[in-house]
Amino acid sequence: MGLAKTEIFTESQNEIALFAKAFGHPARVAILQHLFKVDGCVCGDIVDEIGLAQPTISQHLKELKHLGLIKGNVEGTRVCYCIDTDNWSKMKEIMTQFLNQDISETACC
Amino acid sequence: MGLAKTEIFTESQNEIALFAKAFGHPARVAILQHLFKVDGCVCGDIVDEIGLAQPTISQHLKELKHLGLIKGNVEGTRVCYCIDTDNWSKMKEIMTQFLNQDISETACC
DNA sequence: TCGTTTAATCGCAATGTTACGATTAAATAT
């Protein structure tokens, strides 16, 4: 049918999937890396930085904002975006825990 | 147009996005968690473990295998799956580095 | 050999994602 059956999975599994989805597009990866690199807030020049049209970038920013990974402040005619460090930390904790699962011995049969 | 413009992003950005995509569905998260939990190889009972139809699980396994995160060994009429620990470690390194970007001070404007 | 078991593949319907031109909205500048 095309829609993920989220109801049969745990809260945690769905949360991991949602965060992962946010990183599942190179444009969003690039936007986040840019926000980190600038080390503060970026006012307006994100469209020039990434090579996509303005509405496209706006859509990606909306998704990241909706997930709480970035914040946007209106500054005159521009909007300044930055990483939401609190939420980023929480997300990092969840994802790191998932990635750090480990195996004692993995001799596949 | 509906297809990601991978050509305008770096190799690294695309790689992060590809791995993240793999975790972008709760079924694949659940499959991986199960393989870790069992701590070895799982022969056949993945479909019973997750609540999805056999062709659907097979498709998810195919994606994970294609990315190199799991291995599958034919064992009679069954197929045994397990985590590919070498590739998992490499992926973990890449994803951890992305998640661990940090900011000195993040007073948003 | 023939049925049984198990997983992969095919085909398709429903839904989601990506991208962007056109437009709108909001703040500023003249």
Place this chain on the structure above:
DNA sequence: ATATTTAATCGTAACATTGCGATTAAACGA
């Protein structure tokens, strides 16, 4: 007030993902 700048939203086309019934393929057992 009007023009300008900048970002959000709308609408839509192209493509991708998800899910599963039906079928096929491969190995095993009787």
